[in-house]
Amino acid sequence: MSRSVLVTGGNRGIGLAVARALADAGDKVAVTYRSGEPPAGLFGVRCDVTDSEAVARAVEEVTIQQGPVEVLVSNAGITRDGLLLSMSEETFGSVVDTNLMGAVRVTQQVVPGMLKARWGRLIYVSSTTGTAGAPGQANYAASKAALIGLARSLAKELGPRNITANTVSPGIIATDMAEGVTGARMKQLLSETALNRTGTPQEVAEVVRFLAGDGSSYVTGANIPVTGGGGVGC
Numbered sequence: 001m002s003r004s005v006l007v008t009g010g011n012r013g014i015g016l017a018v019a020r021a022l023a024d025a026g027d028k029v030a031v032t033y034r035s036g037e038p039p040a041g042l043f044g045v046r047c048d049v050t051d052s053e054a055v056a057r058a059v060e061e062v063t064i065q066q067g068p069v070e071v072l073v074s075n076a077g078i079t080r081d082g083l084l085l086s087m088s089e090e091t092f093g094s095v096v097d098t099n100l101m102g103a104v105r106v107t108q109q110v111v112p113g114m115l116k117a118r119w120g121r122l123i124y125v126s127s128t129t130g131t132a133g134a135p136g137q138a139n140y141a142a143s144k145a146a147l148i149g150l151a152r153s154l155a156k157e158l159g160p161r162n163i164t165a166n167t168v169s170p171g172i173i174a175t176d177m178a179e180g181v182t183g184a185r186m187k188q189l190l191s192e193t194a195l196n197r198t199g200t201p202q203e204v205a206e207v208v209r210f211l212a213g214d215g216s217s218y219v220t221g222a223n224i225p226v227t228g229g230g231g232v233g234c
């Protein structure tokens with residue numbers, strides 16, 4: 001299997017693990033990164049997903065390098081936590097602009113090629129917080145819940161053209177993003193999991209690899225939790 005894959009935010013954490021897992025499986029993998037150097041051995045394009053023109057340029061570069069994107073893993077995301085009553089509109093909006101609108105921008109650029117090919121895989125990295133909610137994360141939860149609605153709608157819009165759309169909802173995964181979660185809050189989150197530990201980026205990547213591969217051809221509109229048993233039912 002050698003497909004043209006694009007992973008947003010693929011220079012570290014879950015995105016990098018996904019990119020490496022798909023490259024190891026034989027795919028042609030490009031990653032977007034915002035600053036610094038692209039990861040060794042992967043084709044990197046500099047791109048901020050809040051910038052529509054940068055997204056269009058990045059998708060064009062990837063298309064020239066490895067052909068039209070056949071698998072999109074929309075993974076770029078941020079948190080800017082705080083209680084809603086004291087949260088500025090800018091803080092709330094910046095999280096939605098990155099996590100939801102970033103995914104929308106990249107989707108709009110890659111879907112035309114998928115329509116032409118009559119084949120495609122859209123995979124969005126949501127979060128268990130999107131369905132469970134979390135104090136101090138109303139902006140993040142809203143953006144992640146929206147990704148589930150986005151994927152389910154796209155599953156219906158694009159299903160007739162053999163394009164699937166799914167979300168993966170990780171629980172607490174050991175990456176830079178989770179580093180700020182410590183002490184009592186981390187203890188509580190771990191106690192809510194059945195496996196009593198954090199997950200690894202590789203454990204999320206394995207589920208994404210399934211969704212990107214031939215084995216998931218009848219899976220669309222699904223939200224797959226990767227939570228070690230936490231937030232079951234999401």
Ligand SMILES: NC(=O)c1ccc[n+]([C@@H]2O[C@H](COP(=O)([O-])OP(=O)(O)OC[C@H]3O[C@@H](n4cnc5c(N)ncnc54)[C@H](O)[C@@H]3O)[C@@H](O)[C@H]2O)c1
Pocket residue numbers: 008009010011012013014015032033034047048049050075076077078098102125126127128169170171172173174175176177178
């Ligand atoms: N770590 C967790 O516990 C956890 C749990 C659930 C969901 N997630 C989700 O998984 C995804 C990956 O997170 P992670 O844990 O690897 O965190 P991370 O902070 O290590 O990685 C986030 C990635 O997104 C990129 N990014 C952020 N804003 C961007 C922008 N405007 N344009 C382009 N790229 C941008 C970053 O450069 C980075 O590559 C995120 O969507 C996150 O919400 C993480």
